[in-house]
Every structure is written in structure tokens, then in C-alpha cells.
Amino acid sequence: MTPGLPDSISDWIGALQAQGYFADGRLATALHLAVRLGRPLLLEGEPGVGKTELAKAVSRVLGREMVRLQCYDGLEQRDALYEWNHAAQLLHLRLAQQSSAPEQLEREIYDPQYLIARPLLKALQAQPPGVVLLIDEVDRADEPFEAFLLEYLGEYQVSIPELGTVGAEAMPITFLTSNRTRDLHDAVKRRCLFHFMDYPDRDRELAIVRQHVPEASAQLSSQVAAFVHKLRSQPYADAFVRLPGIAESVEWAKALVALNTVHLDPEVVDSTAGVLFKQKEDVAALGSLTNDLLAPEKAA
Amino acid sequence: MSVSMLGDARSGKLAENIMGFGRLLRRAGLPVDSSRIALGLQAVQAVDIGSRDQLRWALESVLVSREQDRVVFGELFDAIFRNPEIAKQLMAQLLPVSKAQKESARRRPRSQEALSSPAQRQREDAAPPKEEHRLDAAMSMSDQQRLKQADFEMLSASEYRLVQRLATQIALPIPQWPSRRRMAGRRAGALHWAACLRRAAQTGGEFIELPSRVPRLRPLPVVILVDVSGSMERYARMLLAFLHAATRGAARRVFAFGSQLTDLTRAFRAEDPDDMLVQAAHAIPDFAGGTRMAESLKVLRTEHRGALIGRRSLVLVISDGLDTGDLQALDYELSWLHKQSHRMVWLNPLLRFDGYAPLAGGARVLARQSHAMLAVHNLSRLEELAEALRQLLRR
Numbered sequence: 001m002t003p004g005l006p007d008s009i010s011d012w013i014g015a016l017q018a019q020g021y022f023a024d025g026r027l028a029t030a031l032h033l034a035v036r037l038g039r040p041l042l043l044e045g046e047p048g049v050g051k052t053e054l055a056k057a058v059s060r061v062l063g064r065e066m067v068r069l070q071c072y073d074g075l076e077q078r079d080a081l082y083e084w085n086h087a088a089q090l091l092h093l094r095l096a097q098q099s100s101a102p103e104q105l106e107r108e109i110y111d112p113q114y115l116i117a118r119p120l121l122k123a124l125q126a127q128p129p130g131v132v133l134l135i136d137e138v139d140r141a142d143e144p145f146e147a148f149l150l151e152y153l154g155e156y157q158v159s160i161p162e163l164g165t166v167g168a169e170a171m172p173i174t175f176l177t178s179n180r181t182r183d184l185h186d187a188v189k190r191r192c193l194f195h196f197m198d199y200p201d202r203d204r205e206l207a208i209v210r211q212h213v214p215e216a217s218a219q220l221s222s223q224v225a226a227f228v229h230k231l232r233s234q235p236y237a238d239a240f241v242r243l244p245g246i247a248e249s250v251e252w253a254k255a256l257v258a259l260n261t262v263h264l265d266p267e268v269v270d271s272t273a274g275v276l277f278k279q280k281e282d283v284a285a286l287g288s289l290t291n292d293l294l295a296p297e298k299a300a
Numbered sequence: 301m302s303v304s305m306l307g308d309a310r311s312g313k314l315a316e317n318i319m320g321f322g323r324l325l326r327r328a329g330l331p332v333d334s335s336r337i338a339l340g341l342q343a344v345q346a347v348d349i350g351s352r353d354q355l356r357w358a359l360e361s362v363l364v365s366r367e368q369d370r371v372v373f374g375e376l377f378d379a380i381f382r383n384p385e386i387a388k389q390l391m392a393q394l395l396p397v398s399k400a401q402k403e404s405a406r407r408r409p410r411s412q413e414a415l416s417s418p419a420q421r422q423r424e425d426a427a428p429p430k431e432e433h434r435l436d437a438a439m440s441m442s443d444q445q446r447l448k449q450a451d452f453e454m455l456s457a458s459e460y461r462l463v464q465r466l467a468t469q470i471a472l473p474i475p476q477w478p479s480r481r482r483m484a485g486r487r488a489g490a491l492h493w494a495a496c497l498r499r500a501a502q503t504g505g506e507f508i509e510l511p512s513r514v515p516r517l518r519p520l521p522v523v524i525l526v527d528v529s530g531s532m533e534r535y536a537r538m539l540l541a542f543l544h545a546a547t548r549g550a551a552r553r554v555f556a557f558g559s560q561l562t563d564l565t566r567a568f569r570a571e572d573p574d575d576m577l578v579q580a581a582h583a584i585p586d587f588a589g590g591t592r593m594a595e596s597l598k599v600l601r602t603e604h605r606g607a608l609i610g611r612r613s614l615v616l617v618i619s620d621g622l623d624t625g626d627l628q629a630l631d632y633e634l635s636w637l638h639k640q641s642h643r644m645v646w647l648n649p650l651l652r653f654d655g656y657a658p659l660a661g662g663a664r665v666l667a668r669q670s671h672a673m674l675a676v677h678n679l680s681r682l683e684e685l686a687e688a689l690r691q692l693l694r695r
């Protein structure tokens with residue numbers, strides 16, 4: 001076992017918490033198993049529930065570099081894996097053409113110094129203890145890329161025709177995130193452990209808000225956590241198209257602090273609604289529900 | 301939950317239990333194969349199985365791979381690991397489970413079916429009269445639906461041949477758009493270095509041709525919305541079959557709408573049009589019912605937002621526009637759809653009547669919000685559809 005690697009579920013919870021990330025038991029178990037069994041962890045969930053943050057926090061906990069591949073429509077192997085620096089190769093070719101023999105020349109231009117490593121290759125080449133590899137928003141890339149990823153995640157090696165096979169120096173700890181804009185292929189899911197991230201419960205949200213916005217008063221942060229939590233629960237949640245994530249509640253708390261708010265009232269909620277919601281219909285829906293949402297909880 | 305109940309890993313009892321649980325999940329429709337089960341076994345050994353929560357979380361992260369399966373997993377986990385006796389009985393698949401039955405009301409039908417023993421399931425299949433009596437009202441309604449679905453399900457041989465002919469002879473060329481992937485081409489632009497080098501190698505190291513990087517063309521993604529309400533009954537089936545064959549190869553999402561929205565994308569993956577129609581008929585709960593287009597589109601907007609890809613999608617709305625719902629809401633939803641799509645085309649079977657004008661409320665809104673209205677009332681018009689679409693997209 002690598003030194004410094006948290007080796008139980010409670011160790012992980014503690015270590016992540018020290019880095020300002022509040023994981024629940026279910027998440028910590030999935031993480032513990034992913035690391036222990038050497039499998040990628042697929043994180044699904046609504047935007048803003050802390051999928052990307054988890055990878056960052058793990059990289060801080062382990063003191064390993066984080067290598068991030070942001071996926072997008074049209075992502076190609078050249079952007080994800082490697083690319084030859086053709087311009088430099090040509091220059092070298094022109095200069096050396098007179099002096100060297102053809103075989104010698106070929107060896108020279110396919111030298112690793114002309115290879116531009118992109119994130120997936122970088123993750124393999126990293127020296128022990130290895131890196132934390134984040135493949136962000138896999139659902140945005142297309143199916144051919146997914147098929148390639150399947151091979152990569154299975155073997156953690158790639159073959160470069162001119163150089164040969166490159167294997168992992170040290171196994172990266174891999175996270176995949178998906179916003180579920182489309183279903184991932186079953187084969188990719190089979191390679192991974194799966195964790196669906198829910199919105200946090202109220203206490204965890206409060207801890208997160210406190211951590212990220214320490215300048216907010218205790219009263220304000222607990223009001224923010226309670227308000228957002230209530231808004232995400234039934235029957236209110238149905239009124240909105242897109243619910244605010246943790247990122248939004250943290251932003252909101254910051255906005256409220258910037259406005260010198262001491263406690264929430266309908267007016268301030270109304271004027272800051274644009275921080276929580278990014279859709280016209282949702283802002284309008286919030287307007288009609290503010291009073292209900294601000295009403296004090298019945299004593300539980 | 302105690303370790304003794306689960307058994308010791310070394311004695312093999314644990315393996316047996318996990319395997320039984322995995323099989324049970326599979327019966328409930330979760331994609332759990334033997335390699336997953338093996339991984340599950342490794343997983344439970346990496347956590348403290350004395351803690352019920354940890355055991356649950358560990359198994360969940362390994363055996364569940366879709367969000368929609370989490371509830372079923374939870375129910376089955378509770379059922380199995382609450383009482384070792386139940387677990388034993390279930391895994392031996394010998395007796396019907398009295399305890400599980402008592403709690404049946406609250407469980408999902410999928411969990412319920414997985415928990416019932418095979419013998420019990422057979423019995424239910426064979427003789428369901430009691431059930432029928434209890435669900436009287438609902439059954440008579442669904443019987444009606446089933447009758448209507450019956451002639452929806454299969455193509456007659458002549459129709460089948462016709463669809464086949466149409467699909468091969470008049471391939472509906474889905475218009476193409478430049479994707480963000482690039483390939484070597486001739487137009488000026490950034491050089492395609494790899495191709496330059498390859499060509500140079502053929503000409504003794506001299507650069508004579510300089511291929512540049514040009515975008516690859518790909519068919520536009522298609523979103524098809526088919527009205528399956530009563531008034532559209534005669535057209536929906538043939539159109540579905542035609543579009544199924546004609547848009548093969550394109551990225552497509554297909555939805556049927558009547559009184560509610562049904563996602564038919566999965567059904568459209570079937571190769572055979574008959575298979576597709578059978579699956580579609582099963583999926584559509586309200587075939588030949590009413591039309592509530594605005595509500596259906598709202599579901600599309602809120603739950604299937606991802607179906608429309610970055611304002612590139614070609615949206616085909618197949619409807620007669622005889623909608624009885626709220627027109628203002630329909631207008632709002634259609635304008636959203638209009639804005640999200642590359643082109644929105646209304647295929648209207650009523651266009652065959654001379655002097656037809658979209659006067660009905662829903663039709664008026666559709667005519668206003670669509671980029672074009674095309675006739676699809678019989679198959680010969682389908683041949684013109686391809687050309688019309690091409691014209692429309694050139695603009």
C-alpha cells in the first residue's frame with residue numbers, strides 16, 4: 001500500500017474534510033473502492049453537486065498532480081492523447097537532410113522530444129506515485145471517443161506507431177464525470193465504479209457554505225442552507241426547471257455578504273434570484289414562492 | 301447485520317450470498333454480469349462488512365450503474381439483508397416469500413417481480429382472472445388500447461415491401477453540417493501536417509501538394525416528434541416505419557406524443573421495422589388517444605433537453621395540428637423548439653385537401669412557428685419530401 005493513501009472509509013472522509021470537501025459515507029465508500037480496486041470512478045449528477053471538486057480535493061489529499069481532460073463535441077485523439085510536432089520535425093528534416101543517412105534521420109525525427117503529450121498520455125507518463133486523472137463531462141464527447149476511452153481505461157496503455165507501446169508508470173486514479181446529457185455506453189460503465197451524486201443534506205451544505213464563505217454570519221449561512229434545501233425538496237422542487245447546485249448556493253452566500261445582508265427577506269431574495277437561477281421561468285417561479293420558502297420550519 | 305450472517309469470505313458463504321444477490325438484481329433488470337459480481341466480492345472485502353451501511357454502499361457502487369436503478373437496488377438490499385431467512389429462501393428459489401409479499405404495495409413492480417419465485421410468476425402468468433377483477437376499470441381501458449395497438453404493431457406484407465422500396469430508392473438525405481472533427485482536404489486553411497508528410501514521402505521528400513485541414517461533414521442530428529393521437533392513427537405507423545428506414549445512420553431521437561410524451565429512441569435502434577413497431581407500440585401507453593401537445597413538449601423541454609443538440613438539430617414534427625389544449629402554452633413551447641433547432645419542419649397529412657389552410661388553433665400556431673410545412677399524406681408524397689427538405693435546408 002502506498003504510504004499516505006487513506007485506507008478506510010472514515011480516513012477518506014476525514015482527509016477530504018481537511019481539504020474542505022464534505023463527502024458522505026456512500027461517496028467515501030465508492031472512492032475507497034475505486035482506489036483500492038484500481039477502477040475508474042464514474043460520477044454522475046446534476047451540474048454543481050461537486051463532481052469536479054471531488055477530483056481536485058482527492059488530488060490535494062494525496063499531494064498528486066491533477067491532469068484534466070475537458071471533453072467537448074469534436075474532441076480528437078490529437079487533443080486528448082498526443083500529437084507530433086510536425087513543424088519542428090520538418091525544420092529538423094531540412095537542416096539534417098544533407099548530413100545524415102535516411103534511417104538515422106527517421107530515428108531522429110520520431111524522437112520523443114517532438115512528441116506533444118496531451119492529458120491522457122501525460123497521465124501515463126507521470127512518475128510514481130502517479131496523478132489524479134479527471135476526464136470531465138464525458139457525455140459531451142462523441143461515441144467514437146468513448147470507444148477509444150474504453151480501451152484506454154481497460155489497459156492504461158496506448159500504442160504510438162512510431163514509438164511503440166506506452167504503459168502507465170504508475171496507475172492514475174481516474175475520475176469520469178457526466179452531466180447525463182446522454183447515456184454513456186454500457187461498456188464504459190462496466191469498466192467503472194458508479195456513483196450518483198445527490199444534492200447534499202442540509203448539514204453538509206451548511207458546512208460547505210461555512211467553509212467557502214467564512215465571512216458570512218452563522219445565522220446567514222444556516223438560513224442560506226435551509227432556504228436552498230427547502231427549495232430543492234418537494235413540493236417546491238417541481239416548480240423549477242433547473243435546481244441550484246452547491247456552487248450556486250456558495251455564490252449566493254457570497255453575493256449576500258457583498259450586499260451586507262444580515263438575514264434573508266423577500267426583497268433581498270428577489271434581487272439576488274439571478275445568482276441561484278439562470279432561467280427566466282425559474283426566477284419568475286421563485287418570486288411567487290419566496291414567502292413560503294422563507295416561512296420558518298415547523299418545530300421538528 | 302452481523303458478519304456471521306453473511307458468512308466468512310474464506311468459507312465461500314459470502315461469495316455465495318453476493319452471487320445470489322447479483323442474480324436477483326439481474327432478474328430485476330439491472331445490468332449485472334459475472335465480472336461485476338466478482339468485483340462486488342472484492343469490494344465487500346475492502347470494507348467493514350460488519351457495518352450494514354458500508355456493505356450497502358460498497359455493493360451499490362459496484363453493482364449499480366444507472367441512477368434509475370438505485371431505488372430498486374435499495375429495496376432488494378433491504379429485503380435480502382434484513383432477514384437471513386428470507387435471503388436463504390430466496391436464493392434457494394424454493395418458496396414464495398411471505399414477508400416480501402406483505403410489503404409488496406410499497407415496492408416497485410420490478411423489485412416485486414424479481415423477488416417472486418419463478419413458480420409463482422408462472423402461476424400469475426397462466427391464470428390472472430383475480431387480478432383482472434380487481435383492476436376492472438383500468439383493464440377495460442387498457443384493453444381498448446391493446447386492440448388499437450394490435451393493428452399498429454405489424455406491417456402487412458405489401459406495406460412492408462413498400463417501406464423497404466421507399467427507404468432504399470428514395471433515401472432521405474439528411475442534410476450535413478461541418479462537424480468539429482477535421483480531415484485532410486484541398487481548401488486553404490491550416491495545414492494537415494500528417495497528410496503533408498505522407499504525400500511528401502510519395503514524392504521523394506518534396507512537398508508538392510499541401511493538404512489542409514477541412515471539417516468532416518456529418519448528417520445533422522434529427523429529432524422526430526410523431527403525433528400518435530386518434531386523428532393521426534392512420535398515418536403514424538407508416539410514417540414511423542418510413543422514418544425508421546430513411547434516417548438510418550443519422551443521430552436521431554424519436555418521441556411520440558399524444559396525451560403524454562414517449563421516448564421511442566430505444567425502439568428505433570431495432571434493425572427490423574416490425575420489431576421497431578412492436579417495441580414502439582409497447583412503449584406508447586396512449587396510442588390513438590387525445591392530443592396534448594403543449595404538455596408533451598414541456599416534458600421534452602424539461603426532461604429531454606439534451607435531445608436537441610446545440611441548435612443543430614433538424615426537428616420533424618408530424619402532426620395534423622388538431623390540438624385541444626392551451627394554445628398559449630403551445631405557442632410558448634413551439635417557439636422554444638423553434639429557437640433550439642436548426643430547422644423545424646411540420647409534416648402535415650391534412651395538406652392533401654385542396655384549399656387546406658391551418659385554421660384550427662393548434663395548426664395555426666404550428667404553421668407560425670415552423671420553418672416549413674410539407675405534405676405527407678401518402679407515400680408518393682414521401683418521395684417529394686426528400687427533395688423539399690433539401691431545398692429548405694439550402695436556404
